[in-house]
Amino acid sequence: MAMRGVTVLFFQVLILCFQAKAWNPVRRSYEVKQEATTLGNVHLITECMHVTSEEGEFSFIKLPPTRSTSSWKGTGGGRGLGESWSGLIEMESDTMLAGDGSGGEPLVANGGGGGGGGPAATVCGVYFVADPDQIIEITMKQVNVECRTGGLMAFVDGWELNGQYFPGEQDHEQRLERRVQEFCSEQAPPQWSTKAVTPAKVWVFRSSQNCALVQYRIPVRGSFVISARFLHNSKPCHIMAEGLAPYYMLRNYGQPKNCTLTALFPAVVSVIALEVGPVDKNVHYCERVRSDDKLEVGGSTGLDPHQMIKASTICGRSGGRMDLDQSILCGTTSVRLVSSGQYNNQAMITIRMAEEADLRLAAVMCAM
């Protein structure tokens, strides 16, 4: 239930993108909105899905309604916090709160009956996106979000929507459990909980790529203040494309890893230059050839590039400039550079928002 709210917002953002025909104006409208709600240097978070490409302080506050209808009686069990968000949400909406099977004490909310899963339990998020060669550092300056009343916060190394993640679960160097750090006032994130909890609760998180997410669920009351800083990343692998850069580079730096470039809009992807695999091979399609080093272009409805419908798979070396345009008419457009570690692979890519004229040339179309 709760996540559905985010879905609707996600599509609203997509529709906004369409209307604006470019991400740039969309970003500006966010900035304008933020200016309007800025107190000194602090951005006030007023929307459930708050997308920003700005550094600075962000604060959220929720006061209890005048007539409290909450019947939450949560008991924040230690390891139960390790539950994934979706797990928690299912638990809430089911209100059948038996053991969760994960072995830990579940975050139990009982006695509520029909109350669970209502608007009060909505999961919201502050979605940060920086330049491709930056990572995001988030400092939790204040956390007044109590597990006791069903509240929870999480730092996500990447973005999450409807249970899908960018970078994809299979593509990220860290396992998902390590990428999602849950916490609340009474409970430090796992990486801090072994040591003495910092008295002032100053927790600092860093993302591995240019996007990060701070999720929060505050059913009754609570507040938080976070501070975001963008730091330089000398070897970017996964990139959330904002559509502002003239081109994007995907590189593996000789490593056995997969790097992805994702844009949250239907796009025309153009591969400008390619160096993937053995030196003596020209650029060719390699869907059918068994090849450990390749560039995949495609699209999907969700966030995870690993689950995309492929438009093409190409290998080889272009020498000079080439133009291989492909229209990907999906909510999410992705390019994946798959590398065995045997070669220094790289690809230069441009992405622009698809326009009406590009519809005819669609290489991939998703239900939207």
Ligand SMILES: *[C@@H]1O[C@H](CO)[C@@H](O)[C@H](O)[C@H]1NC(C)=O
């Ligand atoms: C990269 O992706 C390929 C194919 O999608 C997969 O077989 C491989 O295990 C991945 N490698 C890494 C290091 O994640």
